[in-house]
């Protein structure tokens with residue numbers, strides 16, 4: 001049962017790589033605290049299991065039916081103070097100890113105070129994607145949370161403020177922390193402190209509608225120093241001007257395509273739902289597309305972000321993610337080509 005809950009096998013992860021995330025491989029303080037606690041509970045339960053099953057096996061074998069039995073009732077025991085005291089007091093002690101350890105672990109995880117160097121991120125759950133904002137850095141992205149690695153000597157945890165734009169979701173990266181509900185009109189918080197660079201997978205853990213299963217999260221933990229590079233590349237002004245220049249420079253076939261694609265984007269309702277910094281597109285309903293091409297996946301993990309998948313996704317989002325709120329724009333093949341050319345410049 002514990003194991004079934006702990007493993008979240010997700011064939012839905014687009015690249016299939018490390019698609020099983022595991023609470024038994026914790027990385028960082030909060031996940032480690034939960035892991036240690038889980039192992040203690042499992043050990044206590046294992047000891048109880050062995051004792052109970054041992055007694056059961058012993059009784060069933062020792063007192064089994066034998067051919068030479070005389071059919072008489074065995075001697076009966078009517079009450080024993082010692083035995084009753086033992087099976088009352090021992091469980092009370094066990095429950096008491098587990099209660100204290102639970103309270104200590106919850107306090108350790110929930111009462112953590114962000115150190116001055118902590119990174120602050122706001123995560124907003126939407127049906128069915130994650131908006132990710134770095135208020136102190138002026139960066140906005142979606143579905144892929146980039147954080148710096150934390151050095152135990154100089155901890156640099158990430159504190160998340162969790163909000164919902166619609167229904168209840170739950171933010172869960174099994175290797176980094178426990179689940180935290182994401183509830184409309186309420187700010188919840190949690191923190192992670194990964195100490196190993198790499199990509200950690202998670203998903204929404206509260207049923208939130210049709211595409212709940214494709215509301216995947218990627219946490220990309222950057223090695224020392226690399227996080228700053230990512231931030232610099234994500235700055236609102238770092239790419240947009242180049243996009244515009246590329247889009248408006250009519251001196252090659254590609255640029256004409258890009259410019260035509262830009263016109264497609266701005267003449268359809270794409271522009272009502274998405275933001276592209278430095279342009280008049282400032283929709284808030286869908287993910288910010290300013291640096292779309294810097295992301296690994298599309299549709300909150302529904303597909304890998306390749307030009308082919310991008311085209312298929314925009315062509316008909318309902319194929320890849322039935323029920324999602326991005327409509328089929330009914331574009332011609334030519335318009336599709338142009339639009340994809342433009343989107344590919346959003347790096």
Ligand code: CUA
Nearest residue numbers: 169204208212
């Ligand atoms: Cu969001 Cu389930």
